[in-house]
Amino acid sequence: MAENNDDQERTEQPSEKRLREAREKGDIPRSRDLSGAVVVLAGVATLISGGHQSLEHIRRIYGFGLSYGRDALFSDELPARILNMALHEAMALLAPVALATLLAALAAPILLGGLSFSAQALEPKLERLDPISGLGRIFALRGLVELAKSLAKLLLIGTVLVMVMKNWQDDLMATGRGEVGAGMVMSFGLLGHAALLFGSILALIGGADALYQKFDYNKRLRMSRQELKDESKESDGNPELKGRIRQLQFQMARKRMMQELPKADVVITNPTHFAVALRYDEGRMGAPRVIAKGVDELAQQIRLVASSHRVPLVEAPPLARALYATTQLDREIPASLYVAVAQVLAYVFQLKQAAVRGDDPPPKPKPEIDPDLMGPYKF
Known part of the structure; x- marks a missing residue:
């Protein structure tokens, strides 16, 4: 039972x-x-x-x-x-x-x-020498099925061969x-x-x-x-330990992100809820790359670190939300945002040139963004 x-x-x-x-x-x-x-x-x-x-x-x-x-x-x-x-x-x-x-x-x-070659199958098992266990296997359901199969084979093959011999x-x-x-x-x-x-x-x-x-x-x-x-x-591990590992990984990624932030060319903001830092090296990159991004408290820290290292902050709410939604950290921006980001980078370059010459700052760009690129951050 x-x-x-x-x-x-x-x-x-x-x-x-x-x-x-x-x-x-x-x-x-x-x-x-x-x-x-x-x-x-x-x-x-x-x-x-x-x-x-x-x-x-x-x-x-x-x-x-x-x-x-x-x-x-x-x-x-x-x-x-x-x-x-x-x-x-x-x-x-x-x-x-x-x-x-x-x-x-x-x-x-x-x-x-x-095909299967297993060393474990060759190991001697003393329990197979137990006569009581052997009798149990013989009279178990699987043993009875094997016995029935053997009798059925004998009867079928014998009958067919006898009929063939008579024929x-x-x-x-x-x-x-x-x-x-x-x-x-x-x-x-x-x-x-x-x-x-x-x-x-x-x-x-x-x-x-x-x-x-x-x-x-x-x-x-x-x-x-x-x-x-x-x-x-057992396969996934202890949930608490996994949570702790994820927390440590997040902290390390955040630390590396803050260390890379001074190398950014510009930080595009929402202005308060989103912040995305971009870096573009024409000789080594095919397109601008996101080296830091965050929302709310992390976005505020990104703005503070960028300001302390004199990285330009540009307000472009739709672009900031689209970059945050479409681009992973340390990845190049999608082609659909090339024009908008190019306008911002050109503005930053013009702003630096104006500061050197003592001219008035250029007008801030207002890049147009497809709302679908903002994903869940449209509103």
Whole structure:
């Protein structure tokens, strides 16, 4: 009952972290039936595709035991020589099949869970030697399902093969009444078709088993809502610690911003609620860059620091709000504000020239700004 209640509580899909940890332990969905079907089909397909060469190798193996002279019959070297030649022919016959089945065995896991090499899966686990636990696994639901699958496979494959043998009974009997070569060809063909049929049935069973294994794997790794919350806290860290880290990061960024402020060419203000400092180096920058910005109290500090370092303050409320809304710190302004900012920078340059010559200050610019650029600060 406790296990059932636990399964009912685990209603959430497994997280990426849980899936990754399971893979690191070597726990990934696997279907032995699907892997077996792929291996069998690969071997059978290789044999059938090379049917003529395979028959030739088999004929030679039989011939080695039947074709020898009288002198060779009484020679001590005959058994070794025949065995050696037969082994060479057998290796030539089975090598393509072995290579195909080896590649299929390596590729089959990719169809379901992918390749996984885990050192943790190789570690010895003493609890597996416990006979009581072993009996528990055998009589558990998963063990009963595996038993039912094995019986179903045995019944299905056995029934189909018996029906095939009955259907081919006359052909099988005919192989012993004709020529040896023709009998070998027929026997080899019947064997190939039977093996192909067996592999096809196993592939159907493996496909169904793969779907079940995927479902069972996902079910085993499902999580409760509390586990998801605990994992989220573990991954994200302590909220108080994160808040403290963010506060320290903000303070450091603010300190760096104030240190860069004396290098600004101009500070554009709202005049009281917003302040944005711009710097433009024609040789290194493609456009003016925001090196400091703030609202309310921080805006007041920016104005005070700028005034103490004789950085010009220019009132342009719409432009100040648009710069604050559109441009992140230490980023270049968008192209849509080039003209407006150029007017302000030209005004600052003219203001410095007028101060040097003792002329009257130029009129303040009033750049036109698209209200949509101000974002939430339109009003």
